[in-house]
Amino acid sequence: MEPVGEPNPDLLLEFDDVLLRRGRNTLVGPVSWQVAPGERWVVLGPNGAGKTSLLRIAAAELHPTSGTAHLLGETLGRTDVSELRPRIGLSSAAIAQRIPSGETVGDLVVSAGYAVLGRWREEYDEMDYARAKEMLTAVGVDHLVDRTYGTLSEGERKRVLIARSLMTDPEILLLDEPAAGLDLGGREDLVARLAELAADEYAPGIVLITHHVEEIPPGFTHALLLRDAHVVAQGPVAEVVTAENLSETFAQPIALTVDEGRYFARRK
Ligand SMILES: Nc1ncnc2c1ncn2[C@@H]1O[C@H](COP(=O)(O)OP(=O)(O)OP(=O)(O)O)[C@@H](O)[C@H]1O
Numbered sequence: 001m002e003p004v005g006e007p008n009p010d011l012l013l014e015f016d017d018v019l020l021r022r023g024r025n026t027l028v029g030p031v032s033w034q035v036a037p038g039e040r041w042v043v044l045g046p047n048g049a050g051k052t053s054l055l056r057i058a059a060a061e062l063h064p065t066s067g068t069a070h071l072l073g074e075t076l077g078r079t080d081v082s083e084l085r086p087r088i089g090l091s092s093a094a095i096a097q098r099i100p101s102g103e104t105v106g107d108l109v110v111s112a113g114y115a116v117l118g119r120w121r122e123e124y125d126e127m128d129y130a131r132a133k134e135m136l137t138a139v140g141v142d143h144l145v146d147r148t149y150g151t152l153s154e155g156e157r158k159r160v161l162i163a164r165s166l167m168t169d170p171e172i173l174l175l176d177e178p179a180a181g182l183d184l185g186g187r188e189d190l191v192a193r194l195a196e197l198a199a200d201e202y203a204p205g206i207v208l209i210t211h212h213v214e215e216i217p218p219g220f221t222h223a224l225l226l227r228d229a230h231v232v233a234q235g236p237v238a239e240v241v242t243a244e245n246l247s248e249t250f251a252q253p254i255a256l257t258v259d260e261g262r263y264f265a266r267r268k
Pocket residue numbers: 022023025026027045046047048049050051052053054211
């Protein structure tokens with residue numbers, strides 16, 4: 001076996017030749033990737049490119065088949081992931097599906113601090129609820145605190161999930177397609193909130209997955225483009241999100257417009 005290097009304590013994520021296989025399929029990699037504090041990354045790629053699989057490794061939910069994944073100064077496979085996970089904020093469709101529809105928004109956000117879905121046997125104190133309210137305010141849905149999750153619109157749900165993933169004051173925030181299923185207004189609203197979060201110097205490092213360049217919030221600093229499990233390009237967003245790189249990533253000729261920090265793409 002290759003010797004495993006020590007993690008760099010100054011990085012949030014450090015992937016060295018990370019490869020994920022299931023049977024004969026390579027879902028990810030090999031990917032070498034580093035995310036430093038303060039960076040805001042967007043991971044872009046077509047359906048099936050391996051984005052969610054990559055994010056699940058970053059969330060300590062999957063271990064690489066080979067290569068090394070260091071997360072928050074720990075090495076996957078050598079550390080207790082139950083201690084690592086509260087330090088990682090994750091919002092994904094898989095989490096959303098597990099939420100009981102009768103759960104109130106307040107309880108749902110507060111329970112993140114206890115790494116459980118549903119409040120069931122736990123009792124939370126006022127400080128927890130005050131923090132939950134703060135997180136809901138940060139994404140503009142504090143007025144929904146007493147509503148049940150099942151009664152929320154898709155856009156409201158997405159924002160509540162982001163508030164939930166911020167509850168533990170994570171060192172890194174991982175958002176898997178937060179704008180999926182939103183209408184134009186909902187998307188624009190979410191992009192604006194994420195741009196605010198990106199500009200907040202106290203916000204954690206952020207990795208956001210999307211299929212659409214229109215969903216890249218202004219202020220995001222870096223991009224990684226994935227196609228067929230491979231990295232097409234990665235680095236500073238303006239250098240990476242280009243018509244040429246997008247054409248290669250999506251396997252068709254793409255024209256790109258950049259306007260006031262926003263990106264717009266169409267097929268040529
Ligand atoms: N357990 C598994 N066994 C075999 N193949 C899998 C498994 N899980 C995922 N895959 C395949 O791996 C590939 C990457 O999946 P992944 O969900 O990471 O892609 P994605 O880029 O997030 O896609 P999408 O944009 O459609 O959500 C897909 O082709 C998927 O079918």
